[in-house]
Amino acid sequence: MITKEQIVERIDSKVKEDGAFIVEVNVRPNNKIEVLVDSEAGISISYCGELSRFIEAAFDREEEDFELEVSSPGIGYPFKVKEQYYKNLTRPVEVLTSEGKVFKGILKEVNEDGFAIEEEKKVKIEGKKKKELKVFRYEFNFDAVKRVIELLKL
Structure with a gap:
């Protein structure tokens, strides 16, 4: 099973280089991975797609299948960091x-x-x-x- 730590390790430096920050990473028992990122200027859909592809490139779906969702927290989402x-x-x-x-x-x-x-x-x-x-x-x-x-x- 892919772990939260593996995901954070994979994206931490990229997200920081891009001027963003990690809000939360969750890995559910059914291998559903949820990644929330944000930045001062907000996060675009295209950036979410880019980060999703970056994460997918680190893991072999043949070896371990997973569902991945990358997004930013919206209004009404509790502050985490x-x-x-x-x-x-x-x-x-x-x-x-x-x-x-x-x-x-x-x-x-x-x-x-x-x-x-x-x-x-x-x-x-x-x-x-x-x-x-x-x-x-x-x-x-x-x-x-x-x-x-x-x-x-x-």
């Missing part, structure tokens, strides 16, 4: 914490340990009739979140 956070700076995201709380805002900062989002809300200010727009900043450690996804809009 830190590079996805950097790619999505200044974009709207939804954060689900380990405690089950949901936060939505603009991804404003990413560092070694975590990230920060900012959310604009209209809030009632004491002594004023009209609600005013206020910015709330939330900071998270990577290990304190269950899921982060990119949103089309807030």
Whole structure:
């Protein structure tokens, strides 16, 4: 059976040379191989085809048959690697914490340990009739979140 490690070893340097990064590699028991890659500029269908051919060239289908799917994660797919956070700076995201709380805002900062989002809300200010727009900043450690996804809009 082809292993995840074999796939990663085969594509790691090529993907980096191409300015992309590996998001996830899965090898199912039925030899279905799923490879997710991304880059700052996004991934084209032609690049997925190129990477698929590159992987197929390393393995002999006569020796071991497999199904291969190469794609990029879409909107709504949970972030798996830190590079996805950097790619999505200044974009709207939804954060689900380990405690089950949901936060939505603009991804404003990413560092070694975590990230920060900012959310604009209209809030009632004491002594004023009209609600005013206020910015709330939330900071998270990577290990304190269950899921982060990119949103089309807030």
